[in-house]
Amino acid sequence: MLTQLQIHNVRNLEQVTLQGLARINIFFGANGSGKTSILEAVHMLGMAKSFRPGATRTLVTHGRQDCTVYGVAAEGGTRSRIPVAVRRSMAGEVQIKLGGQVVRSVAELVEQLPLQVLNAASFELLTGSPAARRQFLNWGVFHVEHRFFAEWQRFQRCLKQRNKLLRHGKLDHSELTVWTRELADSGDRIHEFRLQYFEMLAPSFRAIMSRLAPSLQELELRYRKGWEKSLSYREALEAGLPADVEQGYTHIGPQRADLKVTSSGYSAAETLSRGQQKLVVCGLKLAQGRLIAGPRQGSCVYLVDDLPAELDQRHCALVCEALAELESQVFITCVAKTDLEAMWPPGTKPALFHVEQGSLSEALGGEPAALPG
Ligand SMILES: Nc1ncnc2c1ncn2[C@@H]1O[C@H](COP(=O)(O)OP(=O)(O)O)[C@@H](O)[C@H]1O
Ligand SMILES: [Mg+2]
Incomplete structure (x- = not known):
């Protein structure tokens, strides 16, 4: 303090x-x-x-x-x-x-x-691009999982290298295989860290929302990892290789993850009133603050x-x-x-x-x- x-x-x-x-x-x-x-x-x-x-x-x-x-x-x-x-x-x-x-x-x-900020720009968390929600998620993971930051830096490095290879027309396949393996390994870890965190965040969010807005009954927070649910990142990268080669960058992965809030099955960003949206944003940020409050952090x-x-x-x-x-x-x-x-x-x-x-x-x-x- x-x-x-x-x-x-x-x-x-x-x-x-x-x-x-x-x-x-x-x-x-x-x-x-x-x-x-x-x-x-x-x-x-x-x-x-x-x-x-x-x-x-x-x-x-x-x-x-x-x-x-x-x-x-x-x-x-x-x-x-x-x-x-x-x-x-x-x-x-x-x-x-x-x-x-x-x-x-x-x-x-x-x-x-x-720090947690709640201001007019915080509505972005609901109504803005997924980048704002990834940043929110990363912030929480960073504060509870010490290994996340180094892994995140490693992931960014691998992604950059792989995209560089994909962008240059003549592909060196053996080099691409090496970077794909590295990226897959790092991406799976990022996902695991995020998932562990999310599994604490979702119930905390639910509990807070039941007090802040009891009338919003069926409020749900979901996490999307950034590729096909049933696949490991390595499998998904293999399946997506032709598209990556054609377009010259890596389409799927933790860099595409997102959080989704729905109310009675409908997108909260598209259905809730401005005031209700503000409560949801408050709920997300309060849930996060609750999770990082502890003797260590x-x-x-x-x-x-x-x-x-x-x-x-x-x-x-x-x-x-x-x-x-x-x-x-x-x-x-x-x-x-x-x-x-x-x-x-x-x-x-x-x-x-x-x-x-x-x-x-x-x-x-x-x-x-x-x-x-
Ligand atoms: N770089 C700056 N230098 C001097 N004054 C500034 C600067 N940026 C903003 N201000 C002024 O500071 C004042 C206080 O702004 P702000 O803190 O946003 O007010 P509020 O109390 O409404 O939140 C405003 O009059 C604003 O124009
Ligand atoms: Mg002001």
Whole structure:
């Protein structure tokens, strides 16, 4: 959990210090005050980039050269405090420091501070291309299965090599056989890791949805591995070889996997109302957070932008309850203080922050949490 944050030159937040962060942190304020920017800053700390794809350059305050976010992460149950710092420049340089040491790989950072984002773009998970769902699936597998990342890198390498061979007209069949075998082996492992994870995810999702939206009775989550169900990847690659050769790339495999949500047998993306879709997306992300919460992995931090949009009060409160029950830290935004203040189960004391033109003040009790610089 993050106990402190310092934000420097992230969008309209030129200099913001946040101390005394609680488990649940509510940021409220008018349009354009900087609420989403706070979430962006936390995202940069956990992922070294913006949550808007390709928007990293606009993360830096106009007219400035770089932005920095510094945080202190407290490990659950222990007294250890880990400083985390991420700096990004307009020129594209990224510097990450964990516990005072420079780290080269974003994966290390991601492992330290797993994030879940719930915002307007999260609808993509249901209505967007399969790539968004694969990314979601991979994120979960990455956090529960340590061997996944290396296997995923191996798979990408094999796929690239095999596609390169297929693209070049004159095929060296013996080389193609070698790469196909490697790819098949790696692809089957990727599938096994994903399947194991999915078999935990699906019941967790069902349980959460029965609380968030009991009226959506026959909600089902399914996993498609990316090739013919009954075949091993090697068999499927053999069967698909003529098509691969003709078109010059590998058609099937884990790179084509997908998740499908149906409601009473119909595609959730095509039938559910916008509000119901939002609940399903919340359900997926909550289910995932629940799975990675454990003594080994720690728990993830939720960044929830404008939860009340599209949700009625009752459903909003149900999502808040579910969020509060996870051993997670939550950064959540809304326009008016009253939108989210009373949504939490008894015993939960959210910290409230008023965001005004790029600076923050604590809205209830205690010492001022932040001073505009
Ligand atoms: N790179 C930037 N530099 C300076 N200001 C920015 C930058 N990007 C966005 N802004 C401004 O920051 C303000 C806060 O944006 P945002 O955090 O999205 O507001 P909201 O509180 O509605 O979520 C907006 O007025 C926006 O125009
Ligand atoms: Mg916003």
